[in-house]
Amino acid sequence: MKTLTVEGVSMTFTIPGMDPIQALKDVSFRLDSGELLSILGPSGCGKTTLLNIVAGFLAPTEGKVVLEDKLVTGPSAERGMVFQQGALFEWLTVEQNVAYGPSMAGKPRRETKEIVDHLLETVGLRDFSSKPVYQLSGGMQQRVALARCLANDPEIILMDEPLGALDALTREKMQGLILKLWKETGKTIILITHSVEEALFLGERLMVMAPRPGRIMKEYGLPFAERGLVEDPREIKAASDFIEKREEILTMIWDMEEEIMGHRSETS
Amino acid sequence: MSDKNHQSSLMIWLGLADNSFTRQKTVKFGDPSAVNSGRAYGIIMVAGLLILWWVSTNFGWIKPIYWPSYSEVGNRLVKLLSEGYRNVSLWDHISASVYRVLSGVFYGAVLGIPLGLAMGLSSIARGMFDPVVEFVRPIPPLALIPLIILWFGIDEFAKIFLLFLASLFIMIIAARSGVNGVNISKVHAAYSLGASKFQVLRTVILPNALPEIFTGLRISMGVCWGTVVAAELVAADRGIGSMIMIAKNFLQTDTVVIGISIIGLIGFGIELIMRVLERWLIPWRGTG
Ligand SMILES: Nc1ncnc2c1ncn2[C@@H]1O[C@H](COP(=O)(O)OP(=O)(O)OP(=O)(O)O)[C@@H](O)[C@H]1O
């Protein structure tokens, strides 16, 4: 079980002929094994950039990302990704998608099959195992994506708006599934979302980011994820302490958005 | 107006009545999916043309040398089927042409697909071949015939080489654009699942490029079919193009007309077969 350390990470995109964009400025945090961190912030504040740096798809301009004692320099099977959509292999069946990681690693067929069957059972897609993925609904496809990531048994799971393309009802069900999987597997998870409610409900910790330049604005420790494992999600979301936090954070994000808009009209 | 909802299926098939889908639509002009097949008019048109053919040749409005009559075409067809043309059976003429096309497309694909993939994946390959591809691409294959005759003469190899060139550049471009079209999330996902570079190529890039590659194959087939006929017109002793060219020299308009029809039918058949193969081999097309 490993600790993730993000240390003084800054990211500046330099496109020839344009002003450089500072997407992240001096972002630092530590994530212990088994923690679930949700990240929230207005559009363009660098959430995806941060996740891509942790995943190893981008090298930061400054700073570093370390998993336990290994410097992150590129993608690896230790850090699994769940994308918003479109990252499943549509030429493979559900089963083959989930088996992708183990079979690339050359695991024996029988072992792989056991893992895959177990995971498909967990995400409720047993009956669809031999279906091509493009025949599944959006929610089912995201369950395949979750199972595919878990089949590889990563140290940490990175999710960039994994439920962003789903309708509200499916989304709530999937939140429950993510909590359940987190509990069962004890994985470390970073989850990016646009939904304040989702961030509060799923995050054991919550990081709110501010834009221009992208930075950490505020951090919260939250009780709701733990409670969500035993209590009814609807009740938690309707409880007064949940609503209070939600309004506080919404106000903060609105203020940031307003600042951006004001800033824009000043400069134009 | 209750009969409006009970149009006979014959009327619908003929495209004279709205089917249950188009009937619901109130906006029809400008909505291509609301335009009925109009099959009835198609039937009238074809029948009209056939009658015009019959009338014009029967009453001598048009000389047989310009357009043959039914009986001439019929007799010639029987003869072609039984005796062949110039000691070569009709079937051999057709298969000579088809064989050339298939060989050309095959070699073009075997070389073009790896080249196109390489150009999408490596800057060395892209840098080396881009100027050549961009320069040769706009040249119609037929413009290469004189050069190829100078190099290789007019034998079988020369023709297949011409078709190979015609398909090569189409396949390179198709494979390259297949690579370029990959959703980067899929590549990232594969690396995050522990795939090596070679595994990403084999299990993501290649299958992802298959639809484009298949489109390339289909276009290649079409272009090569057109090119082979033209190449045979220039020089060949067998093949469907050579058959109509020789027939022309003997003023056998009936053979020419039959040959042209066969060319059209086979071109159409190739397209149909490719479409069926595509639906069968790449069922995920357009779903990514
Ligand atoms: N490849 C890139 N090249 C140039 N600029 C980029 C690039 N990727 C991101 N940016 C810029 O960096 C900033 C942060 O982008 P990022 O995608 O990380 O935001 P985000 O928080 O994920 O937004 P959203 O919530 O809309 O997904 C934006 O201003 C964006 O324009």
Ligand SMILES: [Mg+2]
């Ligand atoms: Mg984003």
